[in-house]
Amino acid sequence: MSTADEPTARAEDGADRPVHGEAFHARTAAGEPGAETGREAIIRAARRAFTLKPYAEVTMRGIAAAAGVSPSLIVKRFGSKEALFNTVVDFRPAAAELFAAPLPGLGRHLVLTMVDLRDRLRGDPLLRVVFSLGIEDERTQLRSRFREQVTGRLTGILTGPDAGLRAELVAGQLLGLGATLSLHRPDGATAHVTAERLADLYAPGIQHLVDGS
Numbered sequence: 001m002s003t004a005d006e007p008t009a010r011a012e013d014g015a016d017r018p019v020h021g022e023a024f025h026a027r028t029a030a031g032e033p034g035a036e037t038g039r040e041a042i043i044r045a046a047r048r049a050f051t052l053k054p055y056a057e058v059t060m061r062g063i064a065a066a067a068g069v070s071p072s073l074i075v076k077r078f079g080s081k082e083a084l085f086n087t088v089v090d091f092r093p094a095a096a097e098l099f100a101a102p103l104p105g106l107g108r109h110l111v112l113t114m115v116d117l118r119d120r121l122r123g124d125p126l127l128r129v130v131f132s133l134g135i136e137d138e139r140t141q142l143r144s145r146f147r148e149q150v151t152g153r154l155t156g157i158l159t160g161p162d163a164g165l166r167a168e169l170v171a172g173q174l175l176g177l178g179a180t181l182s183l184h185r186p187d188g189a190t191a192h193v194t195a196e197r198l199a200d201l202y203a204p205g206i207q208h209l210v211d212g213s
Contacts, residue, residue, distance in 0.1 A: 041067040047088045051128040055138050091149040094125035107207025111199040124178040160212040170209050
């Protein structure tokens with residue numbers, strides 16, 4: 001719960017959350033955010049903008065205002081709106097963390113990592129592939145990246161029969177988890193359960209798909 005003195009940020013699931021620590025205090029003498037903090041704020045704002053609006057309606061100025069930075073800083077960091085869009089539709093960083101566990105414990109790791117990523121990113125790392133309102137070409141590109149960088153990567157990791165099918169079903173389970181956590185904030189039961197308890201309940205079904213048994 002934020003107080004009147006706490007700054008807030010709008011997350012991908014639509015909830016306002018307080019900004020703490022370095023994200024609030026890391027400012028340079030010129031008043032710009034610290035290097036990494038500023039980049040993360042821009043990406044968060046751009047991710048939300050490109051999810052909620054068609055590409056043509058998204059402006060660098062609007063993203064800058066949402067991120068609390070100057071438009072010139074976005075140009076300096078990313079160069080162009082197209083380059084920023086390409087960064088936003090890159091699922092590889094999230095996939096690298098999600099799949100960084102041996103297969104026997106991957107189901108539990110996926111659940112715990114999803115919760116951790118949502119907390120760190122102040123938004124879901126995968127749901128934009130479902131809720132993007134962009135025009136058809138943009139949605140096609142977003143979904144193509146998702147299939148290549150998430151589902152395709154998992155297909156290559158899994159062993160046994162029907163690896164592609166199982167990978168798609170696991171991806172669906174992760175999207176469902178993200179949607180559930182978003183839809184039931186801030187007062188639902190999932191908003192108050194620990195990540196470990198959530199993994200106790202949700203991970204066995206994912207692990208069954210991982211094992212293929």
